[in-house]
Amino acid sequence: QSVLTQPPSASGTPGQRVTISCSGSSSNIGSNTVNWYQHLPGTAPKLLIYSNNQRPSGVPDRFSGSKSGTSASLAISGLQSEDEADYYCAAWDDSLNALFGGGTKLTVL
């Protein structure tokens, strides 16, 4: 059971907007920034969003992040087939551990 809670699955059709939530607590999301990673099985995970809402260079602006209190969200607009992947939120915890959410498998219908 992950300390950061994500829905196990999400889905959408091409062009649609989907959001993935990540719920934590005051010791992690509530007091530290949130990152999001995209992971295709068998490949290296990819940093998608850092510091709650910042995109690394090369990440399309279709991807956006937000944080409020002890929760965070990843939004993907204009959904494309290549967005089908696993998505993980992550945050540092004040107990001196780095945490990942359990992951959300995104299916593009």
Next chain:
Amino acid sequence: EVQLVESGGDLVQPGGSLRLSCEASGFTFSSYWMYWVRQAPGKGLVWVSRINSDGSITSYADSVKGRFTISRDNAKNTLYLQMNGLRAEDTAVYYCARDRIVVVSNTLDMWGQGTMVTVSS
């Protein structure tokens, strides 16, 4: 090109030991915090350990504390993970990763392809 290449994964018996390596290239390895993250079959990503740029500061997930040791050789641009007392639940793909900036941010912007560790009799 910035690159991280892990090696050393293998099949090992419970209670055994293994040392993973992660060779870095394309950036000033000695300036960055480095991390190990693992993914058990069918499960999500889990942070394992991290080390600062000169190797003087390390931290571990509770599940591996006292059994795993992270280290680095900046002259060889290589990160290590010494794993002792291996258990079945340590079976996973192990990824090494780099911090995004030279000051620690716990944001992993570069990852290797991973190396598989299987603990089984």
